[in-house]
Amino acid sequence: xxxxxxxxxxxxxxxxxxxxxxxxxxxxxxxxxxxxxxxxxxxxxxxxxxxxxxxxxxxxxxxxxxxxxxxxxxxxxxxxxxxxxxxxxxxxxxxxxxxxxxxxxxxxxxxxxxxxxxxxxxxxxxxxxxxxxxxxxxxxxxxxxxxxxxxxxxxxxxxxxxxxxxxxxxxxxxxxxxxxxxxxxxxxxxxxxxxxxxxxxxxxxxxxxxxxxxxxxxxxxxxxxxxxxxxxxxxxxxxxxxxxxxxxxxxxxxxxxxxxxxxxxxxxxxxxxxxxxxxxxxxxxxxxxxxx
Amino acid sequence: xxxxxxxxxxxxxxxxxxxxxxxxxxxxxxxxxxxxxxxxxxxxxxxxxxxxxxxxxxxxxxxxxxxxxxxxxxxxxxxxxxxxxxxxxxxxxxxxxxxxxxxxxxxxxxxxxxxxxxxxxxxxxxxxxxxxxxxxxxxxxxxxxxxxxxxxxxxxxxxxxxxxxxxxxxxxxxxxxxxxxxxxxxxxxxxxxxxxxxxxxxxxxxxxxxxxxxxxxxxxxxxxxxxxxxxxxxxxxxxxxxxxxxxxxxxxxxxxxxxxxxxxxxxxxxxxxxxxxxxxxxxxxxxxxxxx
DNA sequence: AAATCATTGATTGATATCCAATCTTGTGTT
DNA sequence: AACACAAGATTGGATATCAATCAATGATTT
Numbered sequence: 001x002x003x004x005x006x007x008x009x010x011x012x013x014x015x016x017x018x019x020x021x022x023x024x025x026x027x028x029x030x031x032x033x034x035x036x037x038x039x040x041x042x043x044x045x046x047x048x049x050x051x052x053x054x055x056x057x058x059x060x061x062x063x064x065x066x067x068x069x070x071x072x073x074x075x076x077x078x079x080x081x082x083x084x085x086x087x088x089x090x091x092x093x094x095x096x097x098x099x100x101x102x103x104x105x106x107x108x109x110x111x112x113x114x115x116x117x118x119x120x121x122x123x124x125x126x127x128x129x130x131x132x133x134x135x136x137x138x139x140x141x142x143x144x145x146x147x148x149x150x151x152x153x154x155x156x157x158x159x160x161x162x163x164x165x166x167x168x169x170x171x172x173x174x175x176x177x178x179x180x181x182x183x184x185x186x187x188x189x190x191x192x193x194x195x196x197x198x199x200x201x202x203x204x205x206x207x208x209x210x211x212x213x214x215x216x217x218x219x220x221x222x223x224x225x226x227x228x229x230x231x232x233x234x235x236x237x238x239x240x241x242x243x244x245x246x247x248x249x250x251x252x253x254x255x256x257x258x259x260x261x262x263x264x265x266x267x268x269x270x271x272x273x274x275x276x277x278x279x280x281x282x283x284x285x286x287x288x289x290x291x292x
Numbered sequence: 293x294x295x296x297x298x299x300x301x302x303x304x305x306x307x308x309x310x311x312x313x314x315x316x317x318x319x320x321x322x323x324x325x326x327x328x329x330x331x332x333x334x335x336x337x338x339x340x341x342x343x344x345x346x347x348x349x350x351x352x353x354x355x356x357x358x359x360x361x362x363x364x365x366x367x368x369x370x371x372x373x374x375x376x377x378x379x380x381x382x383x384x385x386x387x388x389x390x391x392x393x394x395x396x397x398x399x400x401x402x403x404x405x406x407x408x409x410x411x412x413x414x415x416x417x418x419x420x421x422x423x424x425x426x427x428x429x430x431x432x433x434x435x436x437x438x439x440x441x442x443x444x445x446x447x448x449x450x451x452x453x454x455x456x457x458x459x460x461x462x463x464x465x466x467x468x469x470x471x472x473x474x475x476x477x478x479x480x481x482x483x484x485x486x487x488x489x490x491x492x493x494x495x496x497x498x499x500x501x502x503x504x505x506x507x508x509x510x511x512x513x514x515x516x517x518x519x520x521x522x523x524x525x526x527x528x529x530x531x532x533x534x535x536x537x538x539x540x541x542x543x544x545x546x547x548x549x550x551x552x553x554x555x556x557x558x559x560x561x562x563x564x565x566x567x568x569x570x571x572x573x574x575x576x577x578x579x580x581x582x583x584x
Numbered sequence: 585a586a587a588t589c590a591t592t593g594a595t596t597g598a599t600a601t602c603c604a605a606t607c608t609t610g611t612g613t614t
Numbered sequence: 615a616a617c618a619c620a621a622g623a624t625t626g627g628a629t630a631t632c633a634a635t636c637a638a639t640g641a642t643t644t
Binding site for chain 2: 623624625626627
């Protein structure tokens, strides 16, 4: 078992890439310490890890916040991701054996089935996973870790944007990349990777200031069930009073059953049905306004 | 200023890439805490940063050690570095303006002069710096940070090898890469980058188990001069001081692959001066005795 | 009343001390 | 010699405390 700070960093990472903790959200040491029932020091170590990973930013004497990348940084992240995946593509076009191509095709097929079945959530996850599988086939752990970090950051970015992707198109891109690569048309494959990412970035609109916001306690509760086994179950209210905001619509995003327990929080972007009334609109200035 | 754990992490990073702390070297919390005159917790946070950077590895209940990458990992690191630099090369061949090409040529010239002057140490630093300048011209900070981290890890690797490079050849490679790129011969430039790194890896012999080893106290002494301002060596009272203030410039500086590794700590493999086995300061705080 | 200044409160950065778990070592026993 | 076991050392973590800084007040001045 790894250290506790690593465990907590992992949970926070999950919560961030699940979009339960949104950019700009304050990550107070004392608050998190109470939520996880550990000392502040462990929380601090976890926050250091998150900051090193680019998912949080720590401001001296002001605390840690979920990172809120600028548009500039967003483009840099996608450029870097493109660069990495193009490089991997070049390597694979030389070195990948039949088993590798089969794995890629199989993955694309799985996603295609998910799309056909209307399971958008699964399709979204598989769509992201494709890139990970792709890089894994390079058999370079260092590269995998770099890529995984970039993917986490792009996932964070998707909290800031209008995620209105056309899964069919993106899926088709995956399929075509595999085809082109296997046929040795490296240049075209690399161009397609570039286009693929650009098509994602193009949809970005970062000036929206409205997020469905949860307090960290609400956001993190699902991940704690495993730990707070049975009895003590509901993590919730140790100290209800202070938690920053007024209790917003407690049901963050319906998610109906939310049965998925610990592992499967794959929250997809919901269309803008906006069940949340505009109550928050003028209510107060939340701490989401970031410096810079 | 940034946090103390960051400062200490920076110093340790410098010491590692200067080859003063060699792979496998134990980084004991208490020992480092006394050396830097901080609490163990700050040291621990610094070690977490190093581990996240790949320069140290932490084993539960056993402590932290300077990372000792395997041959496999070494090759992966160089593969990743090649991939990144090839990608940057592709970008630069499209986008770089005359000023950029001039900067690259100027850098190559500086190294050429250093070689001509027989200043191997400077030539070595400039040789590494070339790659950093190269990537900086991509104007992608994310990419720069990834690259800088890879460079740090390759520098660490050089503690494990017979560093018997042919500077002239490597320098010539730099020059030729610039030439090829500016002429638009991207493919050849990328191949040369690959060859360049492979020629470095080829010289690696990792099974040597004998290192010139210093105790951390010896290894880190040079970096502490700046901190012990004014009063220098003297007793260094622990409680009142806290001199957060005046440190400033001469300090440890940011690690980011910035130039000027030239702070004179150029890894020269020291002669095997028999290390005093246990004679190390048993006293507590006073052991910051200055070098020499 | 508006603007400025000062006090208060809360949060972070950091230290010291203590404790439990685990690893290492050295010794004693068979 | 091999094994077991006790002692010591080190790490991981908790708690309590303190100083410095930032945020939000409230009081004062114009």
